[in-house]
Amino acid sequence: MAPNIPPRQHSRWIIHVDMDAFYASVEQRDYPEYRGKPVIVGADPKEGKGRGVVSAASYEARKFGIHSALPIGQAYRRCPHGVFLPVRMARYQEVSSHIFSIFHRYTDLVEPLSFDEAFLDVTGSLRLFGTPQAIGAQIQRDIWNEEHLIASVGVATTKFVAKVASDLQKPQGFVMVPAGRERAFLHDLPIERLWGAGPKTAKLLRRRGYESIGQVASASCAELSVWLGKQGMHFWELANGIDDREVVPEETAKSIGAELTFASDTSDLAVIQQTLLDLAQRVGSRLRAEGVSAKTLTLKFRTAKFHTFTRSSTLSRSTDQDATIYRIALSLLDRLPCAQESVRLLGIAGSHLGKPEDSSQLNLFSSAHEAAVPISKALDSIRSRFGDQAIQPATLLSSTDGDARKETNRQNVHPKSVDNLH
Structure with missing residues (x-):
């Protein structure tokens, strides 16, 4: 016998949009020679000896059992003829902003889950744009026509059902669940x-x-x-299809960070410092791209024996500047009891995020900070257009790129749930 389910009013319509193989699809769009080939975005495989992970895999690569978070060495062994590419986070952020601008044409209620995924509440848009199904289909067409990328779309009366629907017929799926048919x-x-x-x-x-x-x-x-x-x-x-959670527009990220797994464990201080500078630059770039600054900075240090240590510092004034992040990271490194041990992984994260204008008032001696802001924005623009390696501090010109590869770019904007999804 079916349970006694309380009556519900189907007054909301929610669309879940999920870009298909986003990072890999951007690479195939930007470089036509990669189309139809198995593209793997992530760490350097080093002919099967790499120690990072896969960030994204094209659908051609998935036929070989390759998926995100798979160790990059395994990915190479499964598909040695694949196209292995580094992560271009600035580029993905740029494309993501274009896609989200499409979402905002149809509703102000847009809740991002990541660069390539969002919920849209289109309840208030029906009179202007038509049925929920028509809006979802038009968004899917707009993304293809303007960005030449494919997305899967789920349309339902609840977040949960819409998300499940968008995942059922990938790639370029479209599933509509009528009101009252959720169960x-x-x-x-x-x-x-x-x-x-x-x-x-x-x-x-x-x-x-x-x-x-x-x-x-x-x-x-x-x-x-x-x-x-x-x-x-x-x-x-x-x-039973009951999910009363609302779409929360533009939920601010809880933390933004970057991590790197070394191909070989190292205790070389110069290499560690170069790596921290690179990570600080990446974190600063992502903070500025999101229009936020961090009040707290955290250093993550994993030893060769897989012991993980973290140290954090809360600043008097929040920051999004590479130099400040790097300086704080170095000071946190000095506070680690394991700083003399070989390191396997380093990471930097910024948390307690807020808008730059929310930070405390500048003091009389803040001219150096003010001067750094336009410089940072100019560097971000160059890297967004020509790649992360287009312009670098001199110390990174002989950096760790040959010895280590970035494993993770973290932006904690995952939806709330009961189980740990990480």
Whole structure:
């Protein structure tokens, strides 16, 4: 017997747009010679000996079992003839801003989840642009016509159902779930599709005999809550198509950072300092691209024995400037008890983000900072157009690029969920 589900008013229409293989697709668009070839964006594979990870893989590469977060060495062994490319984060940010400008033509309620993914609440746009289905289809066409990139679109009355819908027919999928059909739409899908049901939770549910979302929907909510706590209620509601979360426009990132995994562990101070300078430059660039500054800076240091240490510093005045980030990172390095050990990974992150104008008032001796701002913006413009390596500090001209590759560019704007999605 179906559970007693409270009546719902279907007053909202939400669109979830997810760019397909975004980084790899941008590379194939910018460089036509890569089209139709397996493109892998990420660390240097070093003929199968690289130690970074895959950031993105084209659909041609996915046929070889290559996916994001796969160790780059494995990716090379699975597809040695693939096109391996470095991450061009400034370029992806630039293209992302164009795509988001398309979203804002149709609604002000746009909630970014990452550079290539967003929720749109188009409830207030129906009189102007037509049905939710028509709006979603037009957005998909606009992205193709203007950016020559493909996107998958899900349209539904809730965030959860819209997100599931956009993922079902990739690439360039389009799935519309009519109001009142949410439960039927979800019924036969595997429990892994439940938002927040990670591998451990899915395994636990399967042990209890729940294989599909429909089985969770038909279960006793009270029973699920007894052995899963709040998660039980959460999963039962999602399985029944109940999700009252609103689209939160322009949610500010919780942190912006960059990490690098060395190809070979190193204790060379000069290499470590060069790497921190490179990371500081990347973090500063991304802060400025997002129009925010960081009040707190954190250094991450992972030793050759996989012991991870972090140190943080909260500034009197928030910053988005490379030189300040680098100076603070060096001071944090001196505070680490493991600073003399060989390092496997370094990372810098900025948090407690806010608009630059929200920072404390400049003091009488702030002229150096003021002078650095237009210089930083000019450098960002050059790198966005010609690549991250187009202009560099002299100390990075013989930098660690030959010895290490960037593993992760972190921007923590993930949606709220019950399970740990990271």
